Each structure stands twice: as C-alpha cells, then as structure tokens.
Amino acid sequence: MCGITAYIGKGQALPFLMQGLEKLEYRGYDSAGVTVLNNNQLTTVKCKGRLKNLEEALKGHDMTGSVGIGHTRWATHGIPSNLNSHPHNNADGTLSIVHNGIIENYRELKDILIDKGYKFQSQTDSEVVVQCLDYFYKRGGDLMDAVHKVLNCIEGSYALCIIATKEPDKIIVAKKNSPLVVGKTEEGYVAASDIPALLAYTKEVYFLGDDEMAVLTKDDVHFYNRRNEELHKDITVIPYTLESAQKGGYDTFMLKEIHEQPTAIRETMRGRIFNGRLVFDELKDVDFTKFNKVYYIGCGTAYHACLCGAQIFELENHVPVFAQYASEFRYGNPIIDDKTLCVFCSQSGETADTLAALKLAKEKGCTTISVVNVLGSSIARASDVALYTAAGPEIAVASTKAYTTQIVLLSLFATYVAQELGYPVDEDLLTQMDKIPNYVEALLKDDPIFEGYAKKLENQHDCYFIGRRLDYASVMEGALKLKEVSYVHADAYVGGELKHGAIALIEEGTVVVAVATQPDIAAKTISNIEETIARGADVILFTTDQFDTSAVKTVYRLPNVNPLLMPLLVAIPMQLLAYHTAVIKGRDVDKPRNLAKSVTVE
Ligand code: M6R
Numbered sequence: 001m002c003g004i005t006a007y008i009g010k011g012q013a014l015p016f017l018m019q020g021l022e023k024l025e026y027r028g029y030d031s032a033g034v035t036v037l038n039n040n041q042l043t044t045v046k047c048k049g050r051l052k053n054l055e056e057a058l059k060g061h062d063m064t065g066s067v068g069i070g071h072t073r074w075a076t077h078g079i080p081s082n083l084n085s086h087p088h089n090n091a092d093g094t095l096s097i098v099h100n101g102i103i104e105n106y107r108e109l110k111d112i113l114i115d116k117g118y119k120f121q122s123q124t125d126s127e128v129v130v131q132c133l134d135y136f137y138k139r140g141g142d143l144m145d146a147v148h149k150v151l152n153c154i155e156g157s158y159a160l161c162i163i164a165t166k167e168p169d170k171i172i173v174a175k176k177n178s179p180l181v182v183g184k185t186e187e188g189y190v191a192a193s194d195i196p197a198l199l200a201y202t203k204e205v206y207f208l209g210d211d212e213m214a215v216l217t218k219d220d221v222h223f224y225n226r227r228n229e230e231l232h233k234d235i236t237v238i239p240y241t242l243e244s245a246q247k248g249g250y251d252t253f254m255l256k257e258i259h260e261q262p263t264a265i266r267e268t269m270r271g272r273i274f275n276g277r278l279v280f281d282e283l284k285d286v287d288f289t290k291f292n293k294v295y296y297i298g299c300g301t302a303y304h305a306c307l308c309g310a311q312i313f314e315l316e317n318h319v320p321v322f323a324q325y326a327s328e329f330r331y332g333n334p335i336i337d338d339k340t341l342c343v344f345c346s347q348s349g350e351t352a353d354t355l356a357a358l359k360l361a362k363e364k365g366c367t368t369i370s371v372v373n374v375l376g377s378s379i380a381r382a383s384d385v386a387l388y389t390a391a392g393p394e395i396a397v398a399s400t401k402a403y404t405t406q407i408v409l410l411s412l413f414a415t416y417v418a419q420e421l422g423y424p425v426d427e428d429l430l431t432q433m434d435k436i437p438n439y440v441e442a443l444l445k446d447d448p449i450f451e452g453y454a455k456k457l458e459n460q461h462d463c464y465f466i467g468r469r470l471d472y473a474s475v476m477e478g479a480l481k482l483k484e485v486s487y488v489h490a491d492a493y494v495g496g497e498l499k500h501g502a503i504a505l506i507e508e509g510t511v512v513v514a515v516a517t518q519p520d521i522a523a524k525t526i527s528n529i530e531e532t533i534a535r536g537a538d539v540i541l542f543t544t545d546q547f548d549t550s551a552v553k554t555v556y557r558l559p560n561v562n563p564l565l566m567p568l569l570v571a572i573p574m575q576l577l578a579y580h581t582a583v584i585k586g587r588d589v590d591k592p593r594n595l596a597k598s599v600t601v602e
Helices: 013-023 051-058 106-115 127-137 143-153 253-259 261-269 300-317 352-363 378-382 401-421 427-445 447-455 470-486 495-500 522-533 563-584
Strands: 003-009 031-038 041-048 067-073 095-100 158-164 171-176 181-184 188-192 204-207 212-216 221-225 293-298 321-325 340-346 367-372 385-388 462-467 489-494 511-516 538-543 554-557
Touching: 003 013, 003 095, 003 158, 003 171, 013 031, 013 051, 013 067, 013 188, 031 051, 031 095, 041 051, 041 095, 067 095, 067 158, 095 127, 106 127, 127 143, 127 158, 143 158, 143 171, 143 212, 171 188, 188 212, 253 261, 253 563, 261 401, 261 427, 293 300, 293 352, 300 321, 300 340, 300 401, 300 470, 300 563, 340 352, 340 401, 352 367, 352 378, 367 378, 367 401, 378 385, 401 427, 401 563, 427 563, 447 554, 447 563, 462 470, 462 495, 462 522, 470 489, 470 511, 470 563, 489 495, 495 522, 511 522, 511 563, 522 538, 538 563
Parallel strands: 293 321, 293 340, 340 367, 367 385, 462 489, 462 511, 511 538, 538 554
Antiparallel strands: 003 067, 003 188, 031 041, 031 067, 095 158, 158 171, 171 212, 181 188, 181 204, 212 221
C-alpha cells in the first residue's frame, strides 16, 4: 500500500524522504514522487515505477530544501502513471500534498470543483484534496483553517501531509483510518506512514490517532483534534533498531524472517509462563466467565493463525468459537453482544477490514482483544486490550514470523483463559511450548531437503494441499504462502472434502502437499492421500513418526510434539517450500506482484 514520508528540519529534506520511501518499499507500490520546498517554490518530481526511476528523474533538478514530502503509490483509483503519482499540486504550484487511503466521496467533490472551474490532472481520488484545499485557502484564513475545512468535506480514510509556499515553515499532517507517525529527530521533525521509514533518524515517535492533526516545524510539533483543541502526546520509544529492519546478510527479507523465528517465538513467550502459571497482566480486568461465544477475526495469514487459535480456545474452554475473515465478519450481520468476546489478529495492526470488524464489534458491545505485532498500531489502540507478539519488524510481504508468533500467543492466551476459568491447564502444552524454538532451529537446518521438494514444483501450474482440523489451518497457510510468492496456483482442501469434487483435478504427476500430524485424524488424511496416489499424484507428506505412511514415497518426519503445537512446526517447511519455489522461478520474493504488506484499504 502507499507510503508517506515528510521532513522539516535544519538539514536537507531529500535524503530523509528517499531513504524513508526505500524503507517503505516492502509495502508494495507502483510509482513514487517527492516535493521539496525552497525559496517559496515547490519542486515536484514523480514517476511511474520503482524508486530507481525516481532517482533517475531527480537528476537535473535542484532539490535543495529543508521541507519536503514523499510518497510511494499503490494504485487504487487510476492506473499507475506519472500523472497519477503523488505528490499532487494545485494549478499554480503553491500547495503540495501526499495522501494514503481512499477519499470515498471524491467524484462528488470533483464535480463541484469542476463546476467552479478547477481542472484535474489525474484520475486519482487524492487530487480532490489539493484542489479543495486550494479553493478554501484562497478564500482567506491560514493553511490550518483551510485544512480543517477540507477535512470537513472529505469522507473516507486518509493520512495526509501538506505543504504550502505561503507558510514555508510548517508541514500539516492529518490522519483518519490510515497510519501516520511523527518522529522527533536531532534535525527537526519527520513523519511517515510506518516506523521503519524513521528508524535511521530517530526512535522517538508520536502516534497520531484518528481525526487528529499535527503541525510540524523545525523546532516543535503541536497536535490538535478536529475541534482545533491542542492535545498533549507522549513520546513512545521504538524498541527495535534499524538493523532489525534490514536484511542482515540474507538474500531476502523473507528468508531472514523465516530464520528469525526461534528468537521471535522465544521473545513472544518471554514472561508469559511463571512457575507453571500463565501471566497476562493486560487481561486482569477481563471477566472471562461472561462470554457465551468467541470470534477470532483476521485476514490472510492472520486468519490462518485465527483458525489455530480458535480450535485451541474451544478445546480448552468449552465455549463455541468461530474463526472468520474480517471482510466477511464486517458485512455478515454477526449475532454478537456484550457476552461475545472478539479476538482480532493482525501483524500490521492496520488492516482496513480487521479494523472495521473491530469497530463493529465495539459498537455491538463486545469485549475486544487484539493480537498485533506493531506497537501503537490502530488495531492495538482501538481494542480493549492489546496483546503484542514480539516478532520484530516484518518487512517481506509474505508473513512468516508474525504467523508463528501469533499462534504462540493465541495458544498461551487460550490456556490462560482456561486457567482463569478453573479448567485443567494443559501442562504438556506449556512444557512442550518451551522446546518449540529448538525444534524450529533443527527444522531450519533441514532447509536443503525442502529446497529439494521445491524442485518438484518448478514446472507445475497447480499444487494441492490437504489436511484436516489443525492440519487444515497449516495447509491453508502453506497454499497461501506458495501462491503469493511463487505464483503457482495452490488450493488447500479438507481431506474429507476431496471426494466431493476436488479429486477430479488430480492426474498423473499432480503435486499434492499433505499434512497429517493430528493423532485423532491422521489415519483419515493418510487414506485421502492414498486416494490421490491411486490417481497419479506425486505426494509430499509432512507427518510425525507415529503413523504408517508406507504408501507414500516422499515423507518428511516432523518432531513429535503436543498436537496443538504442530502448526508451529509445520509452518517452517511450508514457508521454505514456498520460498525456494519462488527463487527457482525467479520471482521477486519480498515484493510479490499486486500485493502490499499492509492492506490499509478495503
Ligand atoms: O497485517 P495483517 O496481519 O493484518 O495482514 C493480513 C494479511 O494481509 C496478511 O497476512 C497477508 O495475507 C500476507 N501477505 C500473507 O503472507
């Protein structure tokens, strides 16, 4: 999704803007641009394509200036093109803006402005912001007044940074349902849509809330609400470093993040188990006796973690639990009330559908708990209680360490609730959990084996994944990982459903990835596997040493741990299979086509 950078200070703006945009590349984008303000003049350079195109385009322009804004665009309204790229300026080049989000009523506003004689350069929704701003600013008042008026007109979501030649000593930023952080540096103040863009300059940040604005100057920053009342904000110190947001010797962020999982899992568990008891101080005010229903809600990989978390919670707490895609939940008229607990899972904490689902749950009186990775993110702040995974920054679009740490936290959370409700605590799960990082380390050493399996997929168009119960969650995740990074079409099926349709797809040489780790159901999955082998499938089976797999040629034996924890181990070969297939096929592993790291639009 789009990225934003902004700088005002004693130094030059451009270096900050460009390094910040580079740090935000992982979010996915199709064009980029910058505006620098100098001697009461704006210089804007923008173009379609990667940042290296922008660097080329910048040659020959004088980009001196200590105030500037930058943007990477991920097209929503209008094709990727030079004109549709941000920043957008008014006709006489006195105002420049960058925008993330979607202006939902842009057509209506555009028509009104066209009637007033405004001419639009782009097909974007964002351009109405600068044209509208021009309209109000030229009718009197200062920039802040004009920005307030614009915000009263626009509907939708936005993170905005605005500069004006008439008020060259400030940047105005505003936020609603799209992330924006302000950083304090030694040179002045900066802003960005995500923390990695700031880390080379500062770890001291202020989080903007929805419907809040800030005025940045080189010496200070002031925050306001929409009634123009000044707000006090405390600085948050970011607990990770720039190095942790860089590749550190690995070819890709995805591979680095896969290898960070032992540490990420250890860090997520840290302090949660003490003398055999679960510790979740954040939850001390939640009365778990009142819930008669629980929802687990997320998107993509986070949803797959929810599938695991929901099964474990139901088993341990004897209450009906539903896992739902956030996009379905928010439009599904769910029957929920103050006796419903809703758990929201999100790496970024900014996913638009998950945030909207959370707001709906709050409106209906549910208790909301979020499991997020990014400190101070919108979902964390909007929920009643935020529980943090300690994965560290996840840069690759494909989620890996966020997924396993989400499962760890959700398993511990479910067990904590059982403890609080007086149900027997699964002590074996706690003991085994402690050993998971070591098992993950051992699995990572088997990488050459998984790379070998990936070679089977080199010339395949399709691949099918099968599993049951918790293994179904694992194969859903395996299939998503494979398709998103390698572009091999992959579908996951519940083993029992194969003969109801999907088995028609199996022919000589079709690759089937099967997972059978759950003792109560593995034999059934193995029967399903045999049915595919009978039709010519080339099966790769991930299982433990407990089951008879003589019918299958390619079998990988995972360590035999508590069945509820098996998804944590299965995740490793699934990730590495996808990774190596993508590498073999020459894909852009960290930035797969059409995808964005943080999906902040619906
Ligand atoms: O930041 P979130 O966890 O809310 O993101 C949810 C999905 O967009 C994300 O998991 C996506 O499916 C990943 N690309 C999967 O690898």
